[in-house]
Amino acid sequence: MKKPLDLGFLDNRTRAARESMCHREVDLNRRLAPDVYLGVADVHGPDGQVCEHLVEMRRLPDDRRLAALVARGEIIDSVVDSVARQIAGLHAESPQDPAIDRCATVDFLTDLWSQSLDHLERLPVGIDAAAVLAKIRTSATRYLEGRGPLFAARIADGRAVDGHGDMLADDIFCLDDGPRIIDCLEFDDELRYGDGALDIAFLAMDLERLGARDSAHRLMRVYAEFSGDACPATLTHHYIAYRALVRAKVTALRHDQGDAASREVSLGLLGQVARNLDRGRVRLVLVGGLSATGKTTVSRLLGEHLDAVVLRSDVIRKELAGLDPAIDASADVDSGLYTREHTDATYDELLRRARIALSFGTSVVLDATWLSESRRAEARRAGAEVTADVIEIECCADPAVLLRRIISRRERGDDASDATPAVLDEQLHRREEWPTAQVIDTTDGTLPDTERLDGMVGPGPW
Template sequence: MTVSALTSRTTGHWAAVRETHIGSVFLVGDRAYKLKKPVDLGFLDFTRRETRERVCHKEVTLNRRLAPDAYLGVADVTGPDGQVCDHLVVMRRMPDDRRLATLVREGAPLAGTVRDLARVLARFHDRAQRGPEVSAQGTRDAIRARWRASFAQVRPFHGPVLDADIAAEIEQRTEEFLAGREALFEHRVNTGRVVDGHGDLLADDIFCLDEGPQILDCLEFDDHLRWVDALDDVAFLAMDLERLGARELGRSLLDHYAEFSGDPAPSALRHHFLAYRAFVRVKVACLRHQQGDDASAQLARDYADIALRHLRQGVVRLILVGGLPASGKSTLAGALADHLGATVLRSDRVRKELAGLPAEQSAAAEYERGIYSPEHTKRTYDELVRRAERLLAMGETVVLDASWNSAEHRAVAAALGTRTHSRLKPLRCWAPEATTSTRLASRKGGISDATPRIARHMATHVHPWPDAHVVFTAGTERDSLTQALAYLD
């Protein structure tokens, strides 16, 4: 490409300057020259020339992993006396009209591009460096330390830039999620999900060229911030697409990435990493505001809104769905699990598993006899709680389908919610007796052994459940689901 052709496709200017919080980029002809600012921002210190030189060389080496033809090398800057006074990263200048952020803003069709990016990133992460030192940065405690460091750096901007209540809720929800999810992050480490990644995936730094995407500007100044969970890495770009108004493209990126990488991460972890990446940009925007960029204040607030939205969506919940036989609880529990991507555990199935019986085999007996004795019922509820605890610790929302007639059993479930820092959401299904009687009389197959006689006995032994939200289930499944979701949200 000639310089004149490149100029017409970029800014319209042969030369231009762009500035970030840590450097300046000089665009000249078909080259881009990056200069590090001599600043100390706490999480980086570029005040010494020797440090800037080392980081420039590291930037070239690291970025050649994803853009081998874009990074040309490092040039020295000399003063009038001939002495070296600084250093520049030298790059091919990329066409602005092929910048991913530009294409998103223009509404270009990008479904195929996003799929290609997901494939490239999955392959990059598959080949990325791993090891004990890298893995240590993916533990729950390491991630929490990074969050807390960002909280501390942003706190002086509460009020002047950020709404203090929003910032406080972000901190509270973050701490709650992390407190109960140590097992999840340990599993991620043990299965090799923590890699030497990119660390700073932004749509402004990705160029969609004919020869394939060029992904630039990885995080080079601190290895520890680049050693991340691979899902955390790709979530940065998904979050940035959302910030640009292309939330569906962000979701598609994560879905394709899960397909290509074989990553079964729970949706709560996706939301957590999306929130984390948004808050990283909150911090950057605050620093730019401090450096005199007034427009960055609104940008910080926009990123804070994204972070809070995902922290709310990523809450791990323990949902109790109870009620008398034929009240519609199993139907509602299944619908909730499908809608939320949750795991449903059904007491009827667990009860028979513990007895060594196939779920579909009848074990009908008189009230509180056989496998429905108080002793076996307690075993059943204890097992439900045990299984739920393992899932909640792994970031999975769990729906427990049982009658929940006993206040004692509900207290055990409430303690589980507290222990795993999961939000307890109790739902009690109710339908008129005429409706439940008709349902019981017309039942064929299924795994429940309840009869009208058993239902009448159970109705006289229900402990009060004042904290449960009542769902009227005499209508359609959609009606019941809508009521339940309104309460959960």
């Protein structure tokens, strides 16, 4: 039964309004659980006249809530897969409408962040966590500022949907014949509209909150498979962060209303917001150094760590010339493909491709020598244009080791690099100091482990 309340965004003071909201709840929830939502029942008073209305539902077993399964440590892979499939189907059947599209724009999401943060800042929990909220606001705003093309492309691709809007593990019942997903958000269409990945991210957030982080990852991966949505990992984490913020605000309100235990829950959710925003940072990583210092190996490692695109100057240089990367195009210093003109064109193309990927939410690793400060400055400007974090790494090794590696590599003939001993000698003289770079010494062939990579470029997506 609906309470006769006026909440500003929802006015249920009249019986007609409450009846309409009951029907709305049934109609929307029947999309996912038609056998649970049985209809709207009329309540008759002593005079035989209709005086109220009820949503009539089939009772579901509390011990089969997904949250209960997680708490008991049960394996939930099949449930997660089924939920991902159902939600992908719901999204596929969603109508396409400008009103829905508007709720998936970068401006709309920016407003949602601002409204929730503004509200939280006025509550006791938010006042206590002022520094955390300030950092969250900065991180969320920074991501959104550079991602206009990503949000526009997702809307054009039909990713804006009428979804569930409030998907929590406590509202998913794992029955023998499959899960029932109930209690979608019916009182405000605009809070149910939006990007499909934002919709499914609510449950990913809740699973992560409950300690089932692997299941959260699985949910997003399987949803991507069923929906055909290649959502960048940075956006997934941004959406999970926003959903955690919403729950933090709700629990902070409970604390303000006298529930003392909600304070720590809300603070924990704010920690979850911050962690996901950190994982969702868009990063431009410059990996430089002399030839044979292991730049390409380190770049590939970073690409895997960050789920990033790796662009290699040796390959792009030959692509621009119409050559297969495996072809030996070595030449004297400053000649052939290695004139200033060819080198400028190579770096320009590296940064052009990087800007595009970064604006679409994909982190980028650029594998090149970056020997000159002027080229590094160009890369920093490119990162600033799309509001990406620029991280600089210089690989180094003993020159004698570099010489042996170059000779060995040329004998094998299995690499895109055309570096020769003469090129190495020239680089040693041309290299400009790089004080802003973190240094990786590869002399002994040891590569950085995950912990060190975290320290250098931050945590990867999962």
